[in-house]
Amino acid sequence: MKIKTLHSLALTGCLLPSLACAMSGEPEPTPTPIPAPNSQVSIIAIGDMGTGKEAQYEVSRAIEAVCAEKACDFAIGLGDNIYEVGIDSAQDQQMLTKFEYPYENLDFPFYMALGNHDNSSVSGIGLNNNKGEHQVDYHYQADRYSDKWNMPARYYRFAAPLESEAKLVDLFALDSNPLAALSDLNPEYYQIPYKKKQQKWFEDQLQTSQTPWRIAFAHHPYASNGLHGDAGLYDRVPLLGIVWHNFLEQSVCDNVDLIITGHDHDLQYLKPRKNCGKTEFIISGAGAKTREFRDENRNESYWQQDNIKGFFRLDFIGNKLTIEAYTVEADQLTLAYTRTIEK
Known part of the structure; x- marks a missing residue:
């Protein structure tokens, strides 16, 4: 697949022993070493992809083409991993048909x-968070198809x-679903206690983070057009998602360089907002589905595109980050936008 270019602006419990990882409530025990100036980390950001249909395979082939030409160390999956209502056990065949098989060629x-569809009994409602636990269980399943899937907890941290x-980037996988909709009837996921628990964990993790770059990723956006x-x-709907909004503003905003999410089936790279400090926003929810914007001017953007499949690639080299947006239409892959940030 040839890449067409459009010019624009210049864990406790991890599978990989070498992975610097901390899960719910346990900070990394030792400070992160200062990275070498030439350290590089390359990340694919993709969300709302778990359909098992041809569109998901098209995007996977496009990622394969990009990663054949450029470095790709790992992907972050931004939720709605398994449409329409998640899985019923770690042995559910949908883990094969909607994750393993579509990404089989990505090494x-x-x-x-986790996204709202991953935590649903009725499509997209997101009020059965127990179902999301099965995707955590798949992380630990000994006989799974491959070792690609990493979700050691509903929220966790790792470094690259x-x-x-010597780590260059700290990544915080956050669990937005219990905080973003109505409250789950299970007391374990009541919004305010769950917010406080996750918030304390995140703030504790920040105390041991010494990397030059920090990313938070989850399913539900803070800001979206x-x-x-x-x-x-x-x-x-007034106040819908307000607990998630407050968690982000109180603890995450201005403490990370990027908040990367899905949920909206489009591609957006948004500028910082006053109440969130320096933090910028990426929405990469076009991994298998597309949709048009509701209000393309709601938030200021560096770049955005609706009604097309695609994904983002982030390339960190020392104090420089290059953000690339790729669009996919059938088997036509386009590098639609690039922007470089320096610290």
């Missing part, structure tokens, strides 16, 4: 977050380069 790990002691819109006013 790198995926670090996954994966095989180096797509159908669902901004947290606290999702789907034009």
Whole structure:
């Protein structure tokens, strides 16, 4: 697959022993070494992909083409991993048909977050968070098809380069679903207690983070020009998603360089917002489905595109980050936008 270019602006419990990883409530015990100036980390960001249909395979082939030409160390999956209502056990065949088979030719790990469809008994409602636990269980299943799937907990932290002691990027996989919709009836996922628990974990993790770059990723966006819109006013419903909004503003905003999410089935790279400090936003929810924007001017963007499949690639080299947006139409792959940031 040839890449067409459009010019624009210049764990406790990890599968990989070398992975610097901390899960719920346990900070990394030792400080992260200062990275070498030439350290490189290359990440694919993809969300809302788990259909098992041809569109998912098209995007997978496009990622394969990009990664044949450029470095790709791992992918982050931004939720809605298994449409329409997640899985019923770690042995569910949908883990094969909607994850393993579509990405069989991609030779790198995926670090996954949970979305509303992953936690649903009725399509997309997101009120059965127990179902998301099956995707955590798949991480630990000994006889699974491959070792690509990484989700050691509902929220967790790891650092990259994966095989180096000197880390360049800290990544925080967050669990937005219990905080972003109505409250689950299971007391384990009641919104305020769950927010406090995850918030304490995140703030504890920040205390041991010494990497030059930090990324938070989850399913539900803080800000979006797509159908669902901004947290606290999702789907034009006042206060819908307000607990997630407050968690992000109180603890995550201005403490990470990027918040990367899915949920809206489009591609957006948004500028910082006043209440979130320096943090920028990527929405990469076009891994298998597409949709048009609801209000393309709601938030200021560096670049955005609707009604097309695609994904983002992030390339960190020392104090420089290059963000690339790729669009996919049938088997036509386009590098639609690039932007480089320096610290």
